[in-house]
Amino acid sequence: MLRRAVTNPNVSFIQRLALALSAFFRILASSTYAARILRLESAQEPARAAPDVTVQPEKPARDLRPALQVLSVLQHEGRLVDFVQQDILTFSDSDVGAAARVVHDGCRRALKRMVKLVPVHDDAEGHSVTVPAGYDATSIQLTGNVSGQAPFRGTLRHRGWRAQELTLPDIIGDADCLVIAPAEVEL
Amino acid sequence: MSDGNPAADLGCVGIDLGTTHTAIAEVAFDESGVTRAQVVAIPQLVAPGAIEARPLLPSMVYFAHESETALALPWDASRDYCVGEYARQRALQAPSRVVSSAKSWLSNTLIDRRTALLPTAAPPDLERISPVEASYRILDHLCEAYRSLEGLRGELTDKDVVLAVPASFDAAARDLTIEAAVAAGLENVHLLEEPQAALYAWIESMGGDFRKHLHVGDVVLVVDVGGGTTDFSAMLVQDREGELELSRVAVGDHILLGGDNMDLALAYALKAKLEQAGHAVDQGQLLALWHAARHSKEELLSRPDLDKIPVAIAGRGSQLLGNSLRTELTQQEVESLLLDGFFPVVPLSARPLQKARTALTQLGLPYASDAAITRHLAEFLCRQAHAIPRRESEVPSGQPNFLKPTALLFNGGAFKCGLFRERVISNVNDWLVTANCPPLRVLPGEDLDLAVARGAAYYGAVRRGRGLRIRGGTARSYYVGIESPMPAVPGIEPPVSALCVAPIGIEEGSTCDLPDQVLGVIVGQPVTFRFFGSTVRRDDRAGTLVDPILPQEIEELAPIEIVLPAESRSAGDIVAVRLQAAVTSVGTLSLEAVPTKPVNPNERWKVELNVRGEGK
Numbered sequence: 001m002l003r004r005a006v007t008n009p010n011v012s013f014i015q016r017l018a019l020a021l022s023a024f025f026r027i028l029a030s031s032t033y034a035a036r037i038l039r040l041e042s043a044q045e046p047a048r049a050a051p052d053v054t055v056q057p058e059k060p061a062r063d064l065r066p067a068l069q070v071l072s073v074l075q076h077e078g079r080l081v082d083f084v085q086q087d088i089l090t091f092s093d094s095d096v097g098a099a100a101r102v103v104h105d106g107c108r109r110a111l112k113r114m115v116k117l118v119p120v121h122d123d124a125e126g127h128s129v130t131v132p133a134g135y136d137a138t139s140i141q142l143t144g145n146v147s148g149q150a151p152f153r154g155t156l157r158h159r160g161w162r163a164q165e166l167t168l169p170d171i172i173g174d175a176d177c178l179v180i181a182p183a184e185v186e187l
Numbered sequence: 188m189s190d191g192n193p194a195a196d197l198g199c200v201g202i203d204l205g206t207t208h209t210a211i212a213e214v215a216f217d218e219s220g221v222t223r224a225q226v227v228a229i230p231q232l233v234a235p236g237a238i239e240a241r242p243l244l245p246s247m248v249y250f251a252h253e254s255e256t257a258l259a260l261p262w263d264a265s266r267d268y269c270v271g272e273y274a275r276q277r278a279l280q281a282p283s284r285v286v287s288s289a290k291s292w293l294s295n296t297l298i299d300r301r302t303a304l305l306p307t308a309a310p311p312d313l314e315r316i317s318p319v320e321a322s323y324r325i326l327d328h329l330c331e332a333y334r335s336l337e338g339l340r341g342e343l344t345d346k347d348v349v350l351a352v353p354a355s356f357d358a359a360a361r362d363l364t365i366e367a368a369v370a371a372g373l374e375n376v377h378l379l380e381e382p383q384a385a386l387y388a389w390i391e392s393m394g395g396d397f398r399k400h401l402h403v404g405d406v407v408l409v410v411d412v413g414g415g416t417t418d419f420s421a422m423l424v425q426d427r428e429g430e431l432e433l434s435r436v437a438v439g440d441h442i443l444l445g446g447d448n449m450d451l452a453l454a455y456a457l458k459a460k461l462e463q464a465g466h467a468v469d470q471g472q473l474l475a476l477w478h479a480a481r482h483s484k485e486e487l488l489s490r491p492d493l494d495k496i497p498v499a500i501a502g503r504g505s506q507l508l509g510n511s512l513r514t515e516l517t518q519q520e521v522e523s524l525l526l527d528g529f530f531p532v533v534p535l536s537a538r539p540l541q542k543a544r545t546a547l548t549q550l551g552l553p554y555a556s557d558a559a560i561t562r563h564l565a566e567f568l569c570r571q572a573h574a575i576p577r578r579e580s581e582v583p584s585g586q587p588n589f590l591k592p593t594a595l596l597f598n599g600g601a602f603k604c605g606l607f608r609e610r611v612i613s614n615v616n617d618w619l620v621t622a623n624c625p626p627l628r629v630l631p632g633e634d635l636d637l638a639v640a641r642g643a644a645y646y647g648a649v650r651r652g653r654g655l656r657i658r659g660g661t662a663r664s665y666y667v668g669i670e671s672p673m674p675a676v677p678g679i680e681p682p683v684s685a686l687c688v689a690p691i692g693i694e695e696g697s698t699c700d701l702p703d704q705v706l707g708v709i710v711g712q713p714v715t716f717r718f719f720g721s722t723v724r725r726d727d728r729a730g731t732l733v734d735p736i737l738p739q740e741i742e743e744l745a746p747i748e749i750v751l752p753a754e755s756r757s758a759g760d761i762v763a764v765r766l767q768a769a770v771t772s773v774g775t776l777s778l779e780a781v782p783t784k785p786v787n788p789n790e791r792w793k794v795e796l797n798v799r800g801e802g803k
Contacts, residue, residue, distance in 0.1 A: 069237065076234070082507040091508045098513035101499035105482070169239035172259050177236070184280075184503070 066168050068177040073114065075181045078106030082181075114167055120160030129156045199347040199647020200227075201384070202329065203639035204364070206290045207414030207447060208243040209325055210640040211333070213346075214648050221648040224391055224641040230332045231271030232258060240336075241272065242637060248286040248324050249274035250313055262331055270328035279474045283308040288415055289321030291552050294353070294360040294441055296745040301363075322367035330371055344372040347650070349643040354380035354420045354662055355441035357720050357744050358776035359796040365775050378774035379646050381639050382409035382420035383435055383657050385598035388642030389630055390655060397655075398431060400630060401594070406436075406575065407630070408592035410564065410611060412601040417442040417560055419567045421590055422657060423575055435659030437571035437590060438722055440742070442563055444555040446481075446601040449525050452558075453480035453516065456524055457498060460514050472512065475500040483516045484525065488604040494518050522606070530561050530610040535569065535587050535618045537562045561614050568592070568618070570723055570739070591619060596630040598638055660692035661770055664727050665778075666741065668717030669704065684734035685719050685741060687727040689768035689776060698769040702730030705765055705783055710751045711758030718747045718796075729768065747778065748795040755786045766794065 074080040083103045088096060111117070120139045123129050131140055133150035139160065142152060171177065198215040201224065211229060215222045228240035235256060250268045251258055258269040278285040286305045293300055295318070303315040316324070333343040350373075352364050361378055368376045379387075386409060390397045401407070405424040411417065419439035425432045454477040458468045468476070479498050487496055495517040502510030539557035557563070571590040595612065602608050608629075616626040632638060649656050666685035686704050693699060708714045721741045727733065733741065751762060764780040771777050778794035785791075 072234070079501050079507050082501075082505045086506060086508050088508060094513075095509050095511070098499045098511040099501070099507045099509075101497055101513065102501045102507065102511050105479075105499070109482075167239070169233050169237035170261070172236050172238055172261055173264065175236035181505075 065171055065175075065177040068180065069168060069171065070114065072177065072180045073110050074107050077110040078103050078108070080107055115163045116165040117161050118164050120162050121156055123156050123159070125156050125159055127156050129154060197341060197346050199349060199644055199650075200333075200343060201349045201351065201379075201640045201643025201645070201647060202326070203351050203381070203384070203637075203643060204290065204322065204325065205246055205413055205639075206288055206416050206445065207246055208636070209246045209329065210243055210637050211329060212637065212640040212644040213340075214644045216648070216651075216653075221645075221653050224388070224644040226637050226640060227333070227336070229271070229329065230335055231328070232260065232269045232273040233271075234273060234276075235259075239272075240332075244271045244325070244328070244332075245275035246287070246289065246325055247271070247274040247278055248289075248316075248321055249277040249281075250284050250286075252284070252312070260331070262335055268324070270325055279471075279478075282306075283310055284313060286316065286321045288552065289318050289325070291415055291443055292318035293322060293363055294356055295552060296357070296359070296743075297553065300359070300745075319363050319367050319370075322364065323370040326368055326371035326373065330373070344374065346375065347647045348373050348376045349379050349384075349647045349650075350376055351379050351381045351384045351639045351643045353416055353418045353441060354382050354435075354438035355416075355418055357441075357663065358661075358665060359745055362775050362796050365773055376773060377647075377650065379643050380420065380435065380438065380662070382411050382418055382438075382598065383422070383659075384639040384642035384646065385409055385411060385632070386422060386433070386596055386642065386657065387645045387649065387654075388634070388638035389596055389632055391641065391645040392633055400628070401431060401433075403431065405593045406591065407433075407594045407596060408568075408615070408627075409596045409598060410560075410602075411598040412560060412607075413445050413599040414447050414601075415443065415445040417444045417555075417563065417599075419564060421571060421574060421592060422659075431655065433655060433657040435657055435662070437567075437574035438662040439563070439567040440722070442555045442560075443552055444529075444558060444560065444563075446599070448554075448558060449529055449601065450477055450481045450484065452524055452528060453484055453521070456520060457514055457516065461512055464514070466512050468512070469503075471503055472500055480516070484521060485603060487516060487518055487521050488525075488606050491518070491606075525604075526606055526610055529558050530607055530614070531559050532610070532614055532617070533559065533561050533565055535565050535589060535621070537565045539563050539566060561611065564611070564615070565618070568615075573723070573725065587622065589618065589622070591622060591624050592627060593625070594630055595627045597632050598635060600636050602632075602635050658694070660694045661689065661776065662691065663720040663722050664691045664724050665689040665744075665768065665776065666719040666721070666733065666736075667706070667747070667766060668719065669706075669732070682734075683717060683736065684732050685736050686766075687724075687729055687731040687733065688766045688778065690728050691722075691725050693768070693770045695770050695774055696772050699729040699767060701765050701767050701781065703765075704730060704732065705763045706780075707761045708749050708751055708764050708780060710756045710760045710762055711753040713748050713750045715746045715748050718744045720744050745796075749780050749792065750795070751780070751792055755790075764792075767791075 071081065075082065079102055083099055121129070131142065131150065131152040131154065135150065139162065143157070198213055200211055200213045203210045210226060212224045212226045214224050226242050228242050229244040230238050230240045231244055233239045235258065238261060248268055248270050257265050257267065260266055274285055278287060283306060289305065292305060298304065300318045303317050305316055305318060305321055309315050330343045333340060350364060350368055352361055364378065365376065386407065393400065401424050403424055403426040407422045407424070409420045420435055421437040423434050423436045425434060454473060457476045457480060458473055461468050479500055483496055483498050487493060495515045497513060498516050499511050499513040501507055504510060539555070539559065539562045541556060568589040572588040574590050592615065595615065597608055612627055612629060619626060634641065645654065648654055664687055666687050668683045669686050670681045670683055686702060688702060689699050719736065719741045723740055756762065763783045765783060767779050767781050769777045778796065779791045780794055781791045
């Protein structure tokens with residue numbers, strides 16, 4: 001916290017969020033812009049490494065394939081991508097219901113296998129709860145009239161979800177995993 | 188560390204090579220004793236390019252078309268076939284390239300089980316494989332996958348391996364299973380009957396407490412309904428010098444009937460409902476219904492509060508909305524189709540309905556013609572009435588005589604449904620009550636899918652003297668067909684009597700007496716004999732001649748073949764031989780032809796158990 005405040009004294013969180021979002025989409029949309037960011041990033045590296053300090057190992061490129069893999073499993077077993085990609089407005093509730101059952105059934109089973117999900121908060125939703133001082137702000141988010149000092153009294157609106165264990169298939173070799181579902185041609 | 192046997196300290200692995208799924212478990216040894224049997228998750232291809240370790244490996248092999256990308260594994264980048272989950276998925280999409288139920292083919296006496304015939308509907312570009320090779324490929328995958336596991340587990344081929352087979356497997360099917368295991372490099376392998384493995388798993392899970400549940404005189408009935416087969420066994424608890432001793436006293440016939448049949452029955456019912464509502468259901472959707480039926484069944488049978496549950500299946504295209512079919516499965520349908528179809532309440536006198544065998548095709552599996560498992564069970568208990576020696580006075584006259592179990596152990600995935608368990612218990616109790624016997628005690632089984640693998644691993648420890656051993660020896664007696672020396676009558680089969688070569692109950696590593704009866708064999712030519720087995724004729728000894736052969740007692744198996752090499756004799760000579768049976772340390776039956784006048788000392792020839800001769 002302190003370090004961030006010192007290195008970026010003038011940029012607020014909202015400003016940074018907006019910048020991050022716009023940069024994200026511009027990087028995706030424009031290779032020229034992406035190249036500029038790359039140059040900026042690499043220009044920073046030697047600047048940060050002080051001459052008498054050993055060079056930190058470069059962070060490896062993020063492997064996004066597991067994310068694609070999860071999408072692929074949810075499509076394969078629960079037809080999630082098919083469901084979301086279709087225009088739902090022209091269909092009756094009974095059509096939506098039939099499709100939703102397919103999606104729910106398959107995705108539920110796939111999720112159950114891949115990730116052990118547990119509620120963050122064990123109390124029933126709607127109950128009064130106390131949030132102590134020094135609470136973990138990543139697992140509990142305060143909403144409504146957020147002010148005053150801990151402990152906070154409030155009503156549990158959503159229990160939250162925590163991934164306790166994640167089991168994903170290993171990717172063999174250097175497959176890019178970009179095909180979420182192959183086209184099927186019946187012979 | 189080493190006491191001469193290189194496998195001694197590496198622990199034991201149990202393999203359940205199932206009709207639909209395969210599982211492995213292992214036990215390790217340390218100073219304090221034996222660790223609990225642990226199921227080992229098996230790495231397998233779950234999608235092209237993705238591998239995951241799962242407790243169950245579908246027992247299927249998929250052969251890729253040459254145009255497809257390689258089914259790469261971390262240990263083989265250019266593989267063109269796969270075993271396990273992805274093969275199961277491809278079975279729904281390209282069924283003609285998938286071998287499934289290899290184990291049922293392995294026990295099919297109507298075919299030569301070394302002939303390349305699977306998949307039966309293989310397209311021309313696909314080279315078929317034999318049932319033995321299919322089993323080998325699954326075991327070979329286990330060896331490779333085991334090697335790839337984290338932690339220094341070593342090689343599966345270096346371990347003591349116990350391979351579970353149905354109790355109803357005959358000598359030839361057991362032999363072929365070993366053949367597949369040896370081909371996969373498993374040298375230290377032993378066979379164990381699956382219901383025994385289930386009971387071992389129960390004993391293991393109880394720790395020392397099993398003695399509280401079992402008493403001298405108990406007859407434990409094991410009812411094992413897996414994905415594709417149903418298997419019954421009975422074990423007797425006896426006292427041996429103050430210690431409990433378990434003996435397997437009876438096994439049932441091979442019944443090709445299991446959970447898959449139940450799901451398929453539901454799928455057809457759902458298909459009929461959809462068609463009645465005016466929807467066309469194609470083959471792909473029927474397979475989806477089959478899949479959906481399994482989950483709906485388990486859901487519905489575990490939730491008696493629900494009257495019905497919706498079942499929806501998707502169309503094949505990417506347009507999900509508007510193309511999904513929806514119907515309902517009701518509690519009443521499940522009960523009438525599954526409970527009353529597969530577990531009807533029947534009297535003890537009920538017998539499975541036999542369909543005429545005329546429609547039997549040469550290239551099909553001999554599925555049970557009656558789906559009622561309770562009828563098969565009634566037949567088993569009545570046929571095995573004499574499995575336990577009793578004084579005549581103990582059987583009151585006028586009452587049906589049958590094998591009366593006192594305890595029951597369930598095994599197999601089908602029994603995840605509590606209603607099925609309850610139905611079996613209540614039906615057997617009905618029979619017991621009529622005979623003035625106390626009702627069954629149900630042994631609390633756990634892990635219906637994985638118990639066989641765990642029990643097989645535990646048996647590996649038992650073989651080293653670390654636990655209670657179930658005795659019993661071979662489950663069948665074996666006979667060679669002898670044609671009577673009567674003048675042939677055209678159009679009438681010459682009467683055949685059965686010469687017993689191996690009685691029931693031969694223990695591993697022992698040899699039978701040599702029967703007196705002599706057979707004539709021609710040197711240099713294969714000579715085929717009809718071969719028979721019985722699970723009920725307990726009093727026959729080697730040399731007993733049975734005539735007539737009653738089909739309810741003696742079942743014909745695949746014929747056996749003797750070839751005498753023309754080494755020290757001249758081709759065409761007729762040599763008199765006697766057949767001697769032994770049970771190997773692995774647990775397979777070995778038959779040898781011993782000449783009455785040997786040319787060399789110890790002259791004898793192996794008899795081939797697995798042939799499918801022409802005609803009879």
